[in-house]
Amino acid sequence: MPSSVMPTSSNITSAAIAAQGLRKAYGDKTVLDGIDLRIPAGSVFALLGPNGAGKTTAVKILSTLISADDGQAQVGGHDLATDPQAVRAAIGVTGQFSAVDGLITGEENMLLMADLHHLPRDEGRKVAAELLERFDLTDAAKKPASTYSGGMKRRLDLAMTLVGNPRIIFLDEPTTGLDPRSRHNMWGIIRGLVADGVTVFLTTQYLEEADELADRIAVLNDGKLVAEGSAEELKRLIPGGHVRLRFTDPDAYQSAATALREVTRDDEALALQIPSDGSQRELRSTLDWLDSLGIEADELTVHTPDLDDVFFALTGPTSGTSPAYHPANTTDSPKENAR
Ligand SMILES: Nc1ncnc2c1ncn2[C@@H]1O[C@H](COP(=O)(O)OP(=O)(O)OP(=O)(O)O)[C@@H](O)[C@H]1O
Ligand SMILES: [Mg+2]
16 A cells, blocks of 8 residues: 655645546547546535536546546545555445446345455454445345345445445435435435545436535536536526416416516416516515506416526537526426426
8 A cells, every 4th residue: 555645735635536627538529628626525516417428437537447638636635647546445436337246145245345345354244234234225135136126226336335434435326216215315325424524426417416415516518517516506607586477367468468578478378487586575576566567367486596497508509598498498397396
């Protein structure tokens, strides 16, 4: 084990993960085009991006599985290029695709990991039993992992990652394919890790997941980080708060649309949208204004931008211009109706 790790500046060491100008291309396709990151120890960082954005590539580079073409990074205070062994010793990785071997039991999978970490046999058994218990897998421990449900496999995957007690873990889409209950269970597990001081680097397709878990969120598109901040900061980046008025009577709708003029119309749904920041003050003045015009809608809903809006606004081939991600079009989503 190398003991001559150069002490880096305190600025870098207080970050669990730091990267400058990371680049990666496959052939002439640039996947990462200069990525800078700074993730404080003990925090949760979520990397968002559409399919093929380069999330897994970033995880693979930072976890030493592949090398970057350019740029540098430090993980756990160790340089990726000069000290990959020390990086590997500091981290745990739960890949996008399961590392679980289905032919052997959950317990055997765990013991295999203990062997890989060179834990003495007794210690390995103890750690395996503790983690199986913690992830509610004790009853299934002696069954072949191929018989596990998707959620159980994902829990086993994460339990295996934790065998070496890593202080920094990478979770590449930890809850993809899990039902809502299993997803919430996984969130609880991740929060538990964070409470223990573990730094979590997570990728996800679920904006709600980033919203729930992450201290900082970065959005990857076209090889670049197009936005970074807390969920609240990202939501503030885009406009889109509005009050939506829905009418059942086409005549009432028409006269309201004529009276309000500047609003966004949805003639099919007989709905009008008035920009609003969702604050009580603005809501009151909007209602007063409607009253003064004698407009009475059959239904009034307040829409504040969510991370979905941010995602659509920042990612995709036409990001920033297409009306498709104007929040005007999100109000009818099944998600909203299901609330
Ligand atoms: N070994 C490889 N050889 C060639 N191209 C690759 C290789 N690995 C990844 N790519 C390409 O790099 C791009 C980014 O892939 P990556 O797996 O990092 O995306 P992702 O953001 O994780 O996507 P997803 O959400 O679907 O998991 C894709 O266009 C992919 O086809
Ligand atoms: Mg991926």
